[in-house]
Amino acid sequence: MQSIQSFLNMCKIDDAHSLIQTTTSYPTDLEKLFPSSMVSEAQNTISNWDGYSPTSLHDLAPLAEAIGVSKLYYKDESTRFGLGSFKALGGAYAVEKLMAGRDASQVTVATATDGNHGRSVAWGAQQAGCKCVIYIHAEVSQGRADAMAAYGAEIIRVDGDYDLSVRQCAEDSAKHGYEIISDTTWEGYMDVPRYVMAGYTMMVRELKAQAEPPTHIILQAGVGGLAAAITAALWQDLGVHMPKVIIVEAGFAPCLIASARSGKAETVHVTEETIMAGLSCGEASPLAWEILKQRVSNFVTIADSAVPTGMRLLASGDAGPKIEAGECGLPGIIALAGMMTNDDLRKSAGLSSSARVLVFGCEGATDPEIYNNIISGEIA
Ligand SMILES: Cc1ncc(COP(=O)(O)O)c(C=O)c1O
Known part of the structure; x- marks a missing residue:
């Protein structure tokens, strides 16, 4: 053909x-x-x-x-x-595991994303009843940003690339006590991405x-x-x-x-x-x-x-x-x-x-x- x-x-x-x-x-x-x-x-x-x-x-x-x-x-x-x-399967499952036995109204989850992982985390957070902050980089399309906002997440767009969005997410999370739900691992951070x-x-x-x-x-x-x-x-x-x-x-x-x-x-x-x-x-x-x-x-x-x-x-x-x-x-x-x-x-x-x-x-x-x-x- x-x-x-x-x-x-x-x-x-x-x-x-x-x-x-x-x-x-x-x-x-x-x-x-x-x-x-x-x-x-x-x-x-x-x-x-x-x-x-x-x-x-x-x-x-x-x-x-x-x-x-x-x-x-x-x-x-x-x-x-x-x-x-x-990606719907991963981030949302990790949010559910992290929230087990906790008062969700007191928790904010955060992640940096190109779109799909963030959508899963935002969806999981909405179901668990916790707050969610999503960091996206300059090139992430507005359509993908809107899809995450539709699940109630706060969207923060950084003026730079993916790596900058990851750093901003890490800095803000340390400052405000957000729980990071990442789909990648680094030294000392493996439990959540494993879920x-x-x-x-x-x-x-x-x-x-x-x-x-x-x-x-x-x-x-x-x-x-x-x-x-x-x-x-x-x-x-x-x-x-x-x-x-x-x-x-x-x-x-x-x-x-x-x-x-x-x-x-x-x-x-x-x-x-x-x-x-x-x-x-x-x-x-x-x-x-x-x-x-x-x-x-x-x-x-x-x-x-x-x-x-x-x-x-x-x-x-x-x-x-x-x-x-x-x-x-x-x-x-x-x-x-x-x-x-x-x-x-x-x-x-x-x-x-x-x-x-x-x-x-x-x-x-x-x-x-x-x-x-x-x-x-x-x-x-
Ligand atoms: C649709 C889609 N396929 C594949 C991948 C790659 O997955 P990983 O980063 O776990 O290798 C991603 C990551 O965001 C994705 O959104």
């Missing part, structure tokens, strides 16, 4: 690095760091939330055939709790009932929290039958491929914002890195250029069912297509015509104005 082929022609890998991983069961050091009991508690809790239902897993058969793999599964997070991304990650694993519980285990999973990463949560929970379940894990990042924010090269959680300077706003993070999460370094075999980066075309392809229904995919929904598909046309990368990841590949459609139209401009072609 022409629309599939013209999209696939745009899918290229910009940078790649591989690590050799041996097949083991979930290691005991990780069981201490990110325990299976914490994962199952989060999954049991979230499955009892009002309005919970599993998100769809789509079988993108026409796209799988064109790319040359046996199966391409797409976990579609566009409908998650009406918030439009998997955020445990919340994300709800997707793994759902996947078990939706498809046979994949041979490969491709996970997009900002700080790496999503990728580490999915990797750990699948590894806890599947042990030595754990699939190969591939990480894809935006070329403008390549902190995990830098970490793979150096062997420790790295920070890179983000000089340009990627269209995949949720992936625009320069600082790898140290907790996430502890998990990823033990299991990820391939790290790749992609450019922004194929994202809008891919979004239009998924919306058209030519690649499978019609899908509302936001900018962060595309990286897994782009990475797979790019790797399959590169002999070295294909071999290094063990990708072949029998591969069953799982990708994560992390978000839907989280900013409807940007989404509509892309689908209409106004943003090419």
Whole structure:
């Protein structure tokens, strides 16, 4: 089909690095760091939330055939709790855990965000009955800011980049006694982000009932929290039958491929914002890195250029069912297509015509104005 082929022609890998991983069961050091009991508690809790239902897993058969793999599964997070991304699972769960046994009216939670994580924290705070302050940077769209304000959060826009919003949030929180609900970790701060990650694993519980285990999973990463949560929970379940894990990042924010090269959680300077706003993070999460370094075999980066075309392809229904995919929904598909046309990368990841590949459609139209401009072609 022409629309599939013209999209696939745009899918290229910009940078790649591989690590050799041996097949083991979930290691005991990780069981201490990110325990299976914490994962199952989060999954049991979230499955009892009002309005919970599993998100769809789509079988993108026409796209799988064109790319040359046996199966391409797409976990579609566009409908998650009406918030439009998997992030709904993490921040809100961490707020609930933090609030247990406390008088919520006395607590203010705070976070810095590109949009999706903040929406989850604001939603969780509204349900828990505590106050919420959200820090956003200069480039966060007004649509995303409004969506957070709609849950009653106070929005503070800083005149600078994401890192400045993180610093401002930390300073104000120290001054006013806010509880920070971050989706990334730093020295001495791990408990809350660990709950955020445990919340994300709800997707793994759902996947078990939706498809046979994949041979490969491709996970997009900002700080790496999503990728580490999915990797750990699948590894806890599947042990030595754990699939190969591939990480894809935006070329403008390549902190995990830098970490793979150096062997420790790295920070890179983000000089340009990627269209995949949720992936625009320069600082790898140290907790996430502890998990990823033990299991990820391939790290790749992609450019922004194929994202809008891919979004239009998924919306058209030519690649499978019609899908509302936001900018962060595309990286897994782009990475797979790019790797399959590169002999070295294909071999290094063990990708072949029998591969069953799982990708994560992390978000839907989280900013409807940007989404509509892309689908209409106004943003090419
Ligand atoms: C839609 C979406 N996808 C992926 C990510 C990346 O997640 P992480 O920063 O945990 O790697 C984000 C982060 O905000 C996001 O909003």
